[in-house]
Amino acid sequence: MTPAAAVRSLVRTAGWGGRGRRAGPRDRARSAVLTGFALAAAANLGLAAVVETRRPEWRDPEYFHRQKQLTRLVRGDRGQGHARPLVVVLGGSRPQMGLSPDHLGLGGGPTDPRVFSLTQSGTVPAGARLNAARLFASGISPDFVLVEVLPPVLTDPDLARHPVPTGRLGCADLAAALPYHSHSVGSWVVARAAPLSSLRVPLVAHARLADVLPPGPARSDFLWTDMRPTGWSPFYPAAWTAADWVPRLAVAREAYTRRLAREGVRPEHDRAVRDTLADCRARGIRAALFTMPESAGFRTAYPPGRRELLLAHVAALGRECGVPVFDTSAWVFREIEFMDGHHLLGPAAERFSARFGRECVGPPFAALGRGSPRHAGRGRGPRSGAGRRRCSRRCSGWRRRSRR
Amino acid sequence: MPLSLFASADAPPKTDWPYFQKLAELLPEPFFHTSNFLLFFLAVLAVYWTIPRRWQMARIWVLVVASFHFYAAWSAELAFLVTATTLADYLFGRLMDATDRQKVRRAVMVTSIGMNLSILCYFKYRGFFLNELHDLLVAAGRDPGYARLDMKAIALFVPFGISFYTFEAISYAVDVYRRKIKAETSLPRFLLFILFLPHLVSGPIVRAGDFLTQTRRPKRWxxxxxxxxxxxxxxxxxxxxxxxxxxxxxxxxxxxxxxxxxxxxxxxxxxxxxxxxxxxxxxxxxxxxxxxxxxxxxxxxxxNMPYLSKNVGEFWRRWHISLSSWLRDYLFIPLGGSRGSNLATCRNLMITMTLGGLWHGAAWSFVLWGVAHGLLLVTHRQFAAFAKTRPALDAALQTTVGTGFRILLTFFSVSLCWVLFQPDLFPNPQKxxxxxxxxxxxxxxxxxxxxxxxxxxxxxxxxxxxxxxxxxxxxxxxxxxxxxxxxxxxxxxxxxxxxxxxxxxxxxxxxxxxxxxxxxxxx
Structure with missing residues (x-):
């Protein structure tokens, strides 16, 4: 059969013949149903291909809009002939709102470090691991990576099993995400097979229809539309009183009290942090862990002694992996300076960032600016030889298990 | 925040049988628009149409088994309960057909209706009635001797679709008793009549006469x-x-x-x-x-486009037609319908609509919603009689503007009544x-x-x-x-x-x- 004959046959079968044999009601019905399903399947498959290749921000807007912005900044620096060392912050909503790269006080000169907040709300250690892998795969190689650790989620088994919503993952993300994910490839295929449904919220937002067709009681497109050029998403309320923060703090406390009810750090979270640091080391990128401030009210969500235990675990993790740990969780801010006890409002975020830059990351970042950034990170750092070996052994062990 | 005003589809506590636990994982929600259900239905459809047409009984068994599994995925124990009551209804029907003695037939019909209504009341209304009685006794200064029941815990055990299939079973018993239909002799066909998965969850309420005849026709793609x-x-x-x-x-x-x-x-x-x-x-x-x-x-x-109804009577002929026609045939007409005096007709309307309201939910808000609709029907009936005697008014109401006004008024009245149509909520510690x-x-x-x-x-x-x-x-x-x-x-x-x-x-x-x-x- 020639191609033309095949097309003619298909057209006849589908009832698109027009002036040919007049189709009966059954032919018409069959044609309509089959055409409908074929078009719906084509629309979904086409969209799945687009979000995999051209428009990854339609499946994970919060991350990929930031990555695109970062790419633009790096290209701009290169275009101007600047040799600015790149520092990337990975973490969740706490640093996204509370850590301003602009207020770290590191300067904006041609050799000063460029700090970018590649944060994403709801990121747990496995999410940071995934975002680090995405960043490295994009061809951007930072000189320093700051990884936020959120102590109260380290005991959460649910977040350990489902750290990242499956619909956000691309095909290329699977290798980095699945070792930490209890979801199978099958669940990803199901989500990707019907992207019109699984990605409807970002799709509606990107079509600028969110005003007319709100996706729900809470919109989330501000997470990528309201970000500053350095990835920071501050919140400057016009007025802020106890009536605003008290109920929010109560909700946050309730949510984290449930999470903190379990004892012991989940191995999945621990493994994800170690693997992120191991990956950085393998690429010659210096790294550090840090925690964000929590208000006195929020800290009451921890059972007695639990907070100290979790912070000690983070400190031990840093020691074992040979990276510095900047623990700012006890830095004092008033309740009214937080949105809900653990997310800093804009003015407080500015002050926190200035102090963080001065007391924590200033010296190591300054070292980046002085020497060749690529070589400044490799093989250096405060870690001891024994610590490096121990961390490396554990991390490679995790990787072996992951492959299995 | 839950989006539904109503009790969510929380499933009852998980069964101990591993088979049904696995089933519950595969089909977690009994809703037609979920991807899990659509996959399940596609599998059923493929098996159903693969069976040759002459093996009609095999096809019926496939649908019975699929329907049972659909229910059992939500709650295996309640699926067995529904199947057991269906078996009992089947036997009651056969019993009625087996004898010509009117008293026996009547006794069997009453037993069948009593069994179905008792199960409905036990699962759906016992918490409501016992709690109301408790409050009444406490208000009167008497010791009720029992504590208020936890409605949330009770709600978990209400078999889904119970109001719908109870009405189907009652209409079957009454129709067999009235000799409108013959009792179904084939058990799988009768099981399919009650358990047919498309109407099992929330209707439409089907009549045995309509459905059972369809089970006898060989199906062709x-x-x-x-x-x-x-x-x-x-x-x-x-x-x-x-x-x-x-x-x-x-x-x-x-x-x-x-x-x-x-x-x-x-x-x-x-x-x-x-x-x-x-x-x-x-x-x-x-x-x-x-x-x-x-x-x-x-x-x-x-x-049938209910919001374009020109009056409340018409609204009820277009809204939830299977329920309103059931209430008309098995409640309003047996009560006397509109054959008696004007007062008796109004009384029958009020009783029918009040019970219709209670059917929707075990809460005073639903009862009052039914009462409000009864009052609207009575008011419309009186006004229609009044307008009939005034040709100028009647003619004005029949014009385009008059019709538009009536449609708007009906929509407005019905919408006001919807405010009553909300259940009691369960305590929420966050609110x-x-x-x-x-x-x-x-x-x-x-x-x-x-x-x-x-x-x-x-x-x-x-x-x-x-x-x-x-x-x-x-x-x-x-x-x-x-x-x-x-x-x-x-x-x-x-x-x-x-x-x-x-x-x-x-x-x-x-x-x-x-x-x-x-x-x-x-x-």
């Missing part, structure tokens, strides 16, 4: 029928996902805490709720009828100030609506609400005027197919970020 089924399925999914769930985003926060919102927002929430409740239930019914068509069965059409009693919440709504109150505006931009209301109105008009049928008959198949694809894609795309369970699921 028919593309026209498939097209009708697919069309209804898509239309139902669109109504549910793109309209009803979207409207829930507008009205649920206000229906939960009406005293926080301003007067305009509460009125708009009532409009959103009217649209939501129609699209939710008619969407479900469309999907049920569509699924049945795909299996070669025809179920009763449950809705201790929530008004739990449905009737008290309705009163708070009315207070906000009919007084000028300041407060929060509508939680979302109201453009979406107006567009949706306009869309629903245009669809009503197009269908009622026959324009849709005219266009449909002339559309080329590929264009029609593109329309189906667009409908499916729109339903997927426009569903809000968290869907809600079907409102009528709890009934």
């Amino acid at each position: 028919n593309w026209v029928r498939v097209q009708v089924g697919v069309q209804l399925l898509l239309m139902g999914a669109f109504k549910k996902m793109a309209i009803a769930d979207r409207m829930a985003v507008f009205c649920d926060p206000i229906f939960h805490e009406p005293d926080r919102y301003n007067t305009g927002a509460v009125w708009m929430a009532v409009l959103a709720y009217s649209i939501r409740i129609y699209c939710d239930f008619s969407g479900y019914s469309d999907m049920a009828v569509g699924l049945a068509h795909l299996l070669g069965y025809k179920l009763t059409n449950n809705f 201790p100030d929530l008004i739990l009693n449905g009737f008290e919440r309705a009163l708070a709504m009315y207070k906000q609506m009919f007084g000028l109150h300041m407060g929060l505006p509508l939680p979302l931009h109201n453009r979406s609400l107006w567009y949706t209301a306009g869309f629903v109105l245009i669809c009503h008009l197009l269908v009622t005027r026959g324009a849709w049928q005219w266009v449909y008959d002339r559309l080329p198949a590929p264009v029609l197919g593109a329309g189906y694809a667009a409908c499916l894609c729109a339903a997927m795309l426009l569903a809000p970020d968290s869907g809600s369970s079907f409102i009528y699921f709890q009934f």
